[in-house]
Amino acid sequence: MNLALVFLIIIINNLRLFAKGTEDANAAAGLGASFIFGDSLVDAGNNNYLPTLSRANIPPNGIDFKPSGGNPTGRYTNGRTIGDIVGEELGQPHYAVPFLAPNSTGKVILHGVNYASGGGGIMNATGRIFINRLSIEIQVDYFNITRKQIEQLLGEKQARDYIMRKSIFSVTIGSNDFLNNYLLPVLSIGARVSQTPDSFINDLITHLKAQLTRLYQLDARKFIVGNVGPIGCIPYQKTINRLNEDECVALPNKLANQYNERLKGLIAELNKNLPGATFVHANVYDLVMEIITNYEKYGFTTASRACCGNGGQFAGIIPCGPQSSMCSDRDKHVFWDPYHPSEAANIIVAKQLVDGDTKYISPMNLRQLRDLGL
Template sequence: MAAVKSWSLALVLLCISLSHLVNAADDSSGGFGASFIFGDSLVDAGNNNYLPTFSRANIPPNGIDFKASGGMPTGRYTNGGTIGDIVGEDLGVPNYAVSYLAPNSTGKAILYGVNYVSGGGGIMNATGRIFVNRLGLDIQIDFFNNTRKQFDKLLGSSKAKDYISRRSIFSVTIGANDFLNNYLLPVLSIGARISESPDGFIDDMINHLRNQLTRLYQLDARKFVIGNVGPIGCIPYQKTINQLDENECVDMANKLATQYNGRLKDLLTELNGKLPGATFVHANVYDLVMELITNYQKYGFTAASKACCGNGGQYAGIIPCGPTSTMCNGRDKHVFWDPYHPSEAANLIIARQLLYGGTKYISPVNLKQLRNL
């Protein structure tokens, strides 16, 4: 008799669990909706796995600490979760945003969110051409346009619009490649730098981004978080090829990032005033990452210049992370996982500041507050 009751209780709990999952996907009346993620390799969840490209991270030991995959590589350019993964978890999204190009990005799976990100992608369409294939922001928004139509079919046009505009968050983390793999790229960019000043190039970036964000708004996006460009002159790759000391960064790269970041902040203020009902949140990634690099010991790190996984030079910063790479012992003690990207430990600190922090790093509201608007 006890066994029967035990089985009955188990079935009831299973039904409740299944019912909760179905209702979470179907419910359009309250709670958090979807997380739509756009950008570059900092938040790529595997779209590049489905492209013929030189920019890929679906090889070990990438993902070695990613619990959801059992430590197998997924296409994430880090040892564990990305900032987008961590933010989504804390905002209450039950599943990670599915990669748009993945075979399972259909039906109700998209109700939790979609990741359109591509390693090597940028604001400008020419950015990342060294990788042969990548998805720039224009193409990523084209893909969201397709998703937007799918939402109408899944929920009906009225509920779909409410779900996207009132309950979902649009995250855009992009711009670093426009400098690293476009304007500053050796050989390929010499002509561009001769013909276009830094001011002119940044003008082009801002004008493109204005049009791209406005296009998302026209597709019913209302809650935005836009990350600025981090201190790209301090990444292991830049420090290695320029043979810098540990406490040095490449001045020109950081100046370009800082100049762009000032213009970006002005753009978001402009769009907040110009697009009714929209909230554009500014994520100050530059200062956040610079804080980790400068005061790394305060956060429990032992290294802020050397890549945990990589090869070449003083900071293991030339050859990307792969099966033949040298890997550090304390992966949670390094700010950088590879020559370009933060470790999961660094991503956790960054994500928590964006979720709960004050206006020094996230303004005018943090992401928890944005979710509840």
Template sequence: MARLISILLFLSLLQLCPKFIVSLTDEPGSASFVFGDSLVDSGNNNYLQTLSKADIPPNGIDFKASNGQPTGRFTNGRTIADIVGEQLGQASYALPFLAPNTTGAAILNGVNYASGGGGIVNGTGAIFVNRIGLEVQVDFFNTTRKQLDEVLGEEKAKEFLMKKSIFSVTIGSNDFLNNYLFPLISATVRLNQSPDAFIDNLISTLKTQLTRLYSLDARKFVVGNVGPLGCIPYQKSITRVNENECVSLPNQLAVQYNAQLRELLADLNKNLPGARFLLANVYDLVMEVITNYKSYGFKTASVACCGNGGQYAGIIPCGPTSSMCDDRSAHVFWDPYHPSEAANLVITKYLVDGGTKYISPINLRQLRDL
């Protein structure tokens, strides 16, 4: 009888304290904590009053997990973060931080904090009214960090973050497109800051936030540089360049920022004990796909599949009234700003298993296995 009472008491404690179920019976697998902008947003902006949303069709039309319904992802299917998680063996996609079900054991797959319109500096994306910048995203992770202690216990939570979790940061494009280069505000910004000063501020702010994540036990990082912004359908449409041309100024600024980012990550690798910072060379990788699009099975690297306006359908964002291409897998770009799922698959292949030209000093699979 005493033995039965002990068993019943133990089971009741498990019900009262779910963290024991995880720590005693389950060994958490790999997890992905995702920070960034609309390139990797998995639905956080659905919960904001914002002009930057992808919760309307035909966004998500090829996203099998939702049966083709929009989820807030700014593409026709999976984002790069989704595909990376799949290929590294993650049990399910990292849920948006703002989703009400992102609690308890669900956070052991990781959490997505990315927000369409968000940037490195707080002022970026103000034209969208609401968005989550990098500083607030890291604040949100601080909340998750405390929840992990509750779910796993302090010691296991720290080990889980240091050894089994990858922290990906995909941000910076909006700081140029919707800040320094945005037609309505760029004149004032450029008057107050030279390109050098603006980029210095981006790098300094990014360093602060990456260091904050390190202080919260993040150890395995992959940071994407800024892609060739002058080659997206939006920039090509508003400047009316030829199909085989890109707009020079956005690309020049991206190259300048990327050079400083490489130096920053090298510095962090040197000065933060136990940390591994990988550089995802998105600029050269996307340029490779754009330049040699036919060899990857695409029919165009200039025209958006879903959008309207201009030669490249790059002025009006994708929505229910937009024109949409017949073969989504034939387009590098889904809409005026974002790659298609087909392009994301090509990009991810290089990041997960590729060589040092596009992901360095090691690739993502090697980072996971450290």
């Protein structure tokens, strides 16, 4: 081997080591570190590793997700989730890895971990029709495992600093507690007879408060908590209730608003009572309702019909799968399937959360939250 080739190999290896060292340093610096808790709106593939009826690891889900070459990853949309887009916007070098994925070990967790699960809810019983799913309580249990792994990687003091100052904890949950629990046809009738909406919502707030407090006790300090969107306006609800295009089902939206009002109070209480913590409130309900109501202004042609689905006027009964009809203009549909927004809608929501004003995110946006105390 000639000398020039030896030098070239040494230089290439040094560059690789430098690049790896830079990446590890960036990870340790917590640039855009993101810990994601929630349901199918932000699940990045955890349900792929569960024996469950709620899965999105079948085509054409993920058809526009470039990192997988258009193959399904377990995301319940055609492309990126809101969590993916927020991470990109905040400078996260890699998507938060699903906790249950085999590669969620080692330094990759320093970029963040995704614990979200399709069908999961605030209440442990929510989503039981899917057999398996991760409730918020189980998701926090899993973060406790990650917390110990970060300590092994960085040492006790640096791990605590990394989690407290340089990590954002996002919580997107609550929709399934209504759609797949309290409002579930047939199965939930007994619950609705025995428990008033106020009592059920009180249980939700109590459970959520306990889990957010647990995260605080595990050193989480920067939180964003989303409220429940206009679940009465999704294609599934419009289809089964045979509504007109510009109508939404009243009861689910009424319950969502009742819950959202209580959530706002909870976030104010936690900001007051947990020293050093900042809880940011994402008004997802009003933001998504704005997109649905004025969809043409945002470049969409429909806010009622699912791009991928079958059944009824709005293709809203049968979930998206290989046998589904699929629209050709995916970026013109607010909804990808009977339940979930398209990537195009997710982009609008995510960008408002990152850089928007207090109309939709308060008391600060996510870019300001990321830089807080740094």
